[in-house]
Amino acid sequence: MEASQGLRIILDGHIHSKYSRATSKDMNIRNIARFAKVKGLNVVATGDFTHPGWLKELKETLKPSSFEGLYQPAENEENVYFMVTTEVCTISSFEGKPRRIHHVIWVPSLEVAEQISEALSAYGDLEADGRPTLNMEPPELVERVTEVSSDNLVFPAHAWTPWFSLFGAFSGFDRLKDCYQDMTGRIYALETGLSSDPPMNWRVSELDRLAIISNSDSHSFWPWRLGREANVFELPEPSYKAIVNALKSKDNRRFLFTIETDPAYGKYHWTGHRNCGVSMPAREAVKAGGICPVCGRRMTQGVEERVEELADRPEGFKPPGKPGFVHLIPLSEIIATSLGLENPQDRRVW
Ligand SMILES: [Zn+2]
Ligand SMILES: [Zn+2]
Structure with missing residues (x-):
């Protein structure tokens, strides 16, 4: 047993x-x-x-x-x-x-x-x-x-x-x-x-x-x-x-x-400029020289681009013996979205 x-x-x-x-x-x-x-x-x-x-x-x-x-x-x-x-x-x-x-x-x-x-x-x-x-x-x-x-x-x-x-x-x-x-x-x-x-x-x-x-x-x-x-x-x-x-x-x-x-889903994942509603993946941000294409000011470097900068291994590398992970979206947000509601706090979600 x-x-x-x-x-x-x-x-x-x-x-x-x-x-x-x-x-x-x-x-x-x-x-x-x-x-x-x-x-x-x-x-x-x-x-x-x-x-x-x-x-x-x-x-x-x-x-x-x-x-x-x-x-x-x-x-x-x-x-x-x-x-x-x-x-x-x-x-x-x-x-x-x-x-x-x-x-x-x-x-x-x-x-x-x-x-x-x-x-x-x-x-x-x-x-x-x-x-x-x-x-x-x-x-x-x-x-x-x-x-x-x-x-x-x-x-x-x-x-x-x-x-x-x-x-x-x-x-x-x-x-x-x-x-x-x-x-x-x-x-x-x-x-x-x-x-x-x-x-x-x-x-x-x-x-x-x-x-x-x-x-x-x-x-x-x-x-x-x-x-x-x-x-x-x-x-x-x-x-x-x-x-x-x-x-x-x-x-x-x-x-x-x-x-x-x-x-x-995290608000800092992509590189971008929130005031101008601009958000882009690392590859495009590097091409743009880190400059916001709307206003010409420096964008906030997103986490994805920062990881790319500090990584010494390729994407997809997994060291042995690491615990796994699962991606989940909060249930109340799924219900809200399926009901066409903007706010998961809405009573109809509950
Ligand atoms: Zn805290
Ligand atoms: Zn903190």
């Missing part, structure tokens, strides 16, 4: 609370848990633990669960578990250019979250935003976070988007090790963001040692946002540590696959 396969975990490891800018004011634990359940997620990020107001609310509305390092809503047990997470923006300078990079942080408890907030409060105002801006270099961030506990995880957020990301065309780096320097060895994962998928990342050999993961970065609980990208695991004994270890070991029997939106 075959051994038990363990429990299927579907994790969205990066979202935001009502304390982040441009976030629904109803983004609280009760609503996140309710819609995570509708969506079929069983582990979801708390987001924003660095914000003192949100951390206080997390302490009041969550309780430890039977899955070590994961929490449950204190008032009901919906079989939705929470992982304690945040996102921060580091501002530093490299080779004479300002670099603004978003990083996600995962920790195994609210107590550890508090210790990290304490350490990071020296670098910026944590109360200003659910995603605080810190004046520090990325390796310094990794060191501060992982010296509290080696179970803490730091990874680059939406690694390819033009602004605020590791490989961003505007204020990012060309190489992982330029960003994290002597702390690169403590980076175990990379978040693809909505505009890239695993095959795009497989083309950069420097990323082979990382787990390529996907999260929604949602600012609302609606199920066409929450969990629109996610990670699927099969774990004999689910816990915070089991999830992190599955990523660290890149064991594709435990970290099975990611759920992706089609990268072309």
Whole structure:
């Protein structure tokens, strides 16, 4: 007889609370848990633990669960578990250019979250935003976070988007090790963001040692946002540590696959100029010299073109042993489209 396969975990490891800018004011634990359940997620990020107001609310509305390092809503047990997470923006300078990079942080408890907030409060105002801006270099961030506990995880957020990301065309780096320097060895994962998928990342050999993961970065609980990208695991004994270890070991029997939106659905996939309604694939953008054919100004380099620039492998290359992925479109958007409605929030969709 075959051994038990363990429990299927579907994790969205990066979202935001009502304390982040441009976030629904109803983004609280009760609503996140309710819609995570509708969506079929069983582990979801708390987001924003660095914000003192949100951390206080997390302490009041969550309780430890039977899955070590994961929490449950204190008032009901919906079989939705929470992982304690945040996102921060580091501002530093490299080779004479300002670099603004978003990083996600995962920790195994609210107590550890508090210790990290304490350490990071020296670098910026944590109360200003659910995603605080810190004046520090990325390796310094990794060191501060992982010296509290080696179970803490730091990874680059939406690694390819033009602004605020590791490989961003505007204020990012060309190489992982330029960003994290002597702390690169403590980076175990990379978040693809909505505009890239695993095959795009497989083309950069420097990323082979990382787990390529996907999260929604949602600012609302609606199920066409929450969990629109996610990670699927099969774990004999689910816990915070089991999830992190599955990523660290890149064991594709435990970290099975990611759920992706089609990268072309991400607003930064193509190179273009939004004001002029111009958008084109990399090949045409290179031909146009990166200049908008309507107004003559420089276009925003899309993720597809940026990948082409940094890739050292041809399209279609797959390194051995990588978890797979599936492309999904949120069900509510499919229903809305089939009903001829513009907005998936329309009551007729529900
Ligand atoms: Zn971000
Ligand atoms: Zn975010």
